[in-house]
Each structure stands twice: as structure tokens, then as C-alpha cells.
Amino acid sequence: MTEEGPVDPQPLLTIGAFAARSRLSPKALRLYARLGLLTPAEVDEASGYRYYRADQVERARLVALLRQLDMPLARIAEVVGAGGTAAAGLLDAYWADVEARIAGQRALAAYLRGRLSGRTSEMDEMFAVDVVEVPGQVVLTESRHTLADELPTWIGASLDRLEAAARDCGGVAGAPYVVYHSEVSMESDGPAESCVPVADEAAARAWAERHGAPRAVRVRVEPAGRLARTRITKAQVAHPQILAAFEAVERWAAAEGLTVTGPCREVYFADWAAAGPGDPVCDVSLPVR
CATH class of the missing domain: 1.10.1660.10 (Multidrug-efflux Transporter Regulator; Chain: A; Domain 2)
Known part of the structure; x- marks a missing residue:
């Protein structure tokens, strides 16, 4: 002093x-x-x-x-x-996101290297493609314009919401799926549409009328048809690895003389949370005739 x-x-x-x-x-x-x-x-x-x-x-x-x-x-x-261990945990979470993104970019670079060198046929051999018949379905849907980095979180959340709603609509009547009405990437925002088949059309329409407005939930009747599809693992679902699977299905359908009749989709037939990286979880599909 x-x-x-x-x-x-x-x-x-x-x-x-x-x-x-x-x-x-x-x-x-x-x-x-x-x-x-x-x-x-x-x-x-x-x-x-x-x-x-x-x-x-x-x-x-x-x-x-x-x-x-x-x-x-x-x-x-x-x-x-x-601060402290909490700060270290936040850093770990961020760096895990970075490494996942780099792994995806590495896979995309390998895919593009094969495409640019004319080895697409070799790469397509990684994917077994076939055609399946699908029945007509009543589906609850939720749509959103979203970029690729936001897509996984939105898919999980929207399918959870729709499956919860399905309990009031006769129950889930088939595998949930996501339809891409336009490209979803870091520059293009779709839209994408999550879909859950339900058993009771009247109950579904009533539910959508009462509760569907906040998230634009709608009811659609999808006719029976055929899907060209390849089954991929949980690790392969990540963007941009999944692009190779979509292109393999497109080339296979063209080689078989099939006409694509609608937008591409991902059909999730397995328990995502319980699946490991190497477990099959999704059919990458194109409607064809």
C-alpha cells in the first residue's frame, strides 16, 4: 500500500x-x-x-x-x-469428429482414384446387387432440407419420432427408410425424406392431422414395386463412403437394362445402435422397372 x-x-x-x-x-x-x-x-x-x-x-x-x-x-x-477433465473430454469429442471426417474423405479419395483411373468395374465388384419386390405400404413421412454434416443426426431423430408416432397408427409395418429427392452434400441440401411404414392408414392420417404440422409429417401410400439394392455395413453408411454403393447400384441397373423410376433411398433393416462397424445395416436402393 x-x-x-x-x-x-x-x-x-x-x-x-x-x-x-x-x-x-x-x-x-x-x-x-x-x-x-x-x-x-x-x-x-x-x-x-x-x-x-x-x-x-x-x-x-x-x-x-x-x-x-x-x-x-x-x-x-x-x-x-x-476447464480440467471436462475440457479434455470436449477436445476428445471434437477430434473424434475430425478423424471420422478424415476417414470419410480418405475413402472418397480412394474411390475417386479408382474412378479416374478407369477401375470402376473392379470397385463395383465390392457390392453385390440384386432386385427385390416390395409390397405397397402406407408410410408416415417427415422431410427436411439438410446438408451432409447434419444428415446423420436428423435421420436418427426423425426416424425415432416417426416410429414413436407409429405406435398410434397400428405399429411399424416395415423397415424404415430415407428417400433423397435431390442431392445431399456439403453444398446441396436435398430435401431428404424419412419414412416409416405403418399398419393403419386411417389412424395415420388422423395422427398427422392432429400432430403433424410442427414437423410437416405427412401420410403417403407407396405402391408396390421393385428395388435394385446392395447391402452395406454400418461403416459404409457414412458419407462419403456410401456414394460408391449408390453408383454401383446405378451402373448395375443400367447394365441390366432396368429403368430407374424414382429417387434413391436407404432402407435401414437392422438395429443401428446395437450394430458394429462391420455389421450389415442398410440397403442402398433404387426403384426400377
Whole structure:
């Protein structure tokens, strides 16, 4: 303590000095301040100059390192806000997502390498394709425009909702499936349509009338027909690996002289949660005649 008052044990750093110590640019610091990720200790009201404490350097360096993992700022905020083992767990979850995406991109690169080198026939031999007859069905459906990274979560949630609704519609009467009315990728958002066959059409229409509006649940009667299909494992369902299966079915149908009569679909016949990566879970299918 002095005559002038208490001594500040931590002198404030200008934004330039703090940027040098934290290895972040002043531009980045201003952005992080706007997002509440790294707030200045003090802002001069007259000049607008920003000042930071020395003990904020560690947090700033952590932010910089997480950005080197291409972690989105929103997830960085979760990590640095959690601290300790919780933060480590959030990092592990993020990195698992990264590795899954890289594995998918690696598989797609291998597929494209084969396609570009003219070895599509060899790759198609990985998929056994046949034709099955499917009966007419009454289906509860839910549609959404979605990009590829959002698709798995939406499929799981929408099928769960529709299967729950099916209990009031005579029960589930067949394997659930997803129809792609247009391309779903990181640039194209479909739409995709989740479908669950039900036993009682009248009950289904009544349920959709009472409860279907929030998620645009509809009832459709799908006529009997034929599907060209190949069976794939849980690991192969992940985008973009599944693209190879779809193209294999398309080429097989063309070679057999069949005409595609509708959009492609994924028919899920197994318990997804209980299946392992190598277990068959899905038929990649095209309606044909």
C-alpha cells in the first residue's frame, strides 16, 4: 500500500504487447472480444484502447492452439469455459469428429482414384446387387432440407419420432427408410425424406392431422414395386463412403437394362445402435422397372 493507494500487482498490457505475448494478432483479439471468448480486462472509455492482464496470456495461447486444430470458435468457447477433465473430454469429442471426417474423405479419395483411373468395374465388384419386390405400404413421412454434416443426426431423430408416432397408427409395418429427392452434400441440401411404414392408414392420417404440422409429417401410400439394392455395413453408411454403393447400384441397373423410376433411398433393416462397424445395416436402393 502507498500514499496513492494499492499497487496493482499485474500491470495492464496494451493490445499490441498482449498480442505479441499471446501469439495472436490484434485483429484476432478484437474478434474474440466481440464473441466473448477473450474479453479485455479494461477498455479506455475515451480512447477505446484495450488492455489485458498478464494472467490472460495462458487462455489466449490455448485459444490460438485450438484454432490450429481448425476448431470452430463456438467449440473453443466451450472448451476454454469448461476447464480440467471436462475440457479434455470436449477436445476428445471434437477430434473424434475430425478423424471420422478424415476417414470419410480418405475413402472418397480412394474411390475417386479408382474412378479416374478407369477401375470402376473392379470397385463395383465390392457390392453385390440384386432386385427385390416390395409390397405397397402406407408410410408416415417427415422431410427436411439438410446438408451432409447434419444428415446423420436428423435421420436418427426423425426416424425415432416417426416410429414413436407409429405406435398410434397400428405399429411399424416395415423397415424404415430415407428417400433423397435431390442431392445431399456439403453444398446441396436435398430435401431428404424419412419414412416409416405403418399398419393403419386411417389412424395415420388422423395422427398427422392432429400432430403433424410442427414437423410437416405427412401420410403417403407407396405402391408396390421393385428395388435394385446392395447391402452395406454400418461403416459404409457414412458419407462419403456410401456414394460408391449408390453408383454401383446405378451402373448395375443400367447394365441390366432396368429403368430407374424414382429417387434413391436407404432402407435401414437392422438395429443401428446395437450394430458394429462391420455389421450389415442398410440397403442402398433404387426403384426400377
